[in-house]
Amino acid sequence: MMKLEHNRQSVLQQIRIAEQNAQRVSGSVNLIAVSKTFPAADIRQLYQHGQRDFGENYIQEWQEKTIQLMDCNEIQWHIIGHVQSNKTRAVAEHAHWLHTLDRAKIAERLHEQRPDSLPPLNICIEINIANERTKHGIQPDELLPLARTVLSLSKLRLRGLMCVAQANATETELRQQFNRMAELLRQLQTIAPNADTLSMGMSGDMNVAIECGATMVRVGTAIFGKR
Template sequence: MSIAQNLERLHDQIADAARRANRSETDIALMAVSKVHPVEVILEAYAAGQRLFGENRVQEFAEKSASLSSLADAEYHLIGPLQSNKTNRAAELFHSIDTVDSLKIAQRLNTAAQALNKQLPILIEVKLSHEESKHGLAPEDLPTLLNALAELPHLEPHGLMTVPPWSEDPESARSYFRQLRGLRDQQQRLHPTLTQLSIGMSNDFAVAIEEGSTCVRVGTALFGKRTYPPAAQ
């Protein structure tokens, strides 16, 4: 199937999941995860109507961005871990950083955004599993970071994101999604801008929508399986 056909199918599936959860599909964004894929698939998805894209690596997207300058209304989010020495470039390249997981990274992003004279939306990545390969802030540290963000005027915390352990069973992710929603709801009373929940990927986005996702991050179901070069593995 073409990317345009995959997009249409995904929107239908998102709409079905939203109806089951008594939600409006307009409240759920579809992010096309284009990491490792070439610029051509981004252009093809854009031509089919897609506007929101997620990339995992600052350097990889820096190399792609020169070929995407004509897509004026496209929006690019960083959804991979951010190293402190890449914060300046990330603030310059991306419309949002969705993986902030420490005060150090937040402070460096705030300084970079100030230099660029911009307000930078961010999501806080929370680690809810015990997998060493996963990144994110410990749930118990979330209140402290949110309070500290109040002193960083060039950052706009919009919500939370997480990546649950991989499983072929989508239901295995439900408890992680539910836990993140609980954290968001708890902190939103003190921090009203925390409205977003970036949860759900190709295999479990329907469950994520049932648990309150406002953005599902879909790569494989849209672009097909990735072929990783040795350096990207």
Template sequence: MSLMSQKLQAVHTSIQAAAAAVSRGPDSVALLAVSKTFGADMVLEAIAAGQRAFGENYLQEAIAKMAAVDLALQAAHASTVADILLEWHFIGPIQSNKTRPIAEHFAWVHTVEREKIAQRLSEQRPLQMPPLNICLQVNISGEASKSGMAPADVLDAARAIIELPRLRLRGLMAIPEPTQDQQKQHAAFHQTRELLLQLQAALPAHAAQLDTLSMGMSADMTVAIEEGATIVRVGSAIFGQRERIIGS
């Protein structure tokens, strides 16, 4: 077993244990491997080990990486459509001038924090592609330096965005204020889950599609899962420590 396989297996074991502790099924939590700043070679190692969903923050890096991965898979005679179904998630800040390539290249966007961005993504999503899955990013801890809409603004934004034709609003994404205090971790993740339940109640015609809580990373994913996370975004536990890159 490769080192990458061992790391992925260890993360899956942790996910399953956290889910089981609160009587959730082992498949109720999806693992998003955060591959930002790591090269196509590392992504290919993860693909070989069975991982299919990858999260990227930096647009230019991500598009180049996607192309390199596709070329490598084609060279190995593996069709990314028929044989290996990869799912790319954009999880970084979104500037208006970058919405078109995001709409054209990704299956998911976790970081929608303004209606204007959602409108642009909807308008620019190619017709031949399925609707773009999106999450509204919530600044659940109210940090001045952190992206995301205020919890009080989520319902109004959701009412508008859920009607956009080329998008599929799936739920919420949150990055709570970092803390080692598990009580505070639980409180922030619980608040996010309650917010999603409020959306489901307020938008009953769309409640079934509002099924996603993207929350929890390498350091706090156990608590996030205990509070209802359906996607955990894990990078360092899979790929190792990263060096921040400049630009996007």
């Protein structure tokens, strides 16, 4: 179990170095530990060492973990997988963040199902930045119309953008994709000035993502190991 915390500290050190290299403020990049397919016991171990943000992809698996970890009441759950219409209620009722919004219908359902007792659900709109058929997300020219829908829903809080970069991209291609995401965030801020989040970068490409402005990196393998 101690290896998990050792791995997390190594990732945090890598983030700090990347921040320095990019001349960014220390602590400006938040680590989301991607815990999908790993047991609740692993999450609990990292929680006990101070990790609070955890990313999950699969709604049913995540729901089971929320029950097992009910006593870890400072956890921030980030849903980073595609959400189908029939799974929105669980997200609305128990998640803190959704990173993968790509349809107005999903936004409207989340708004309707978000309990009045909870603060607005933090939302990132997913951009299919490399225009890959196998990935979810919207095209850049669809951003502002969808953003306007989210802004009209009081139980949602539009925080920014998310992407999954092309898996086999060169460093030059990664930089182009991540820089484009930063441009799109600036475009979004023309109608949503409080949007402050770029969720991009994973175990293999987070250094480039941080260089290009990522504020959240989603790291699984480098912390938990291979699935």
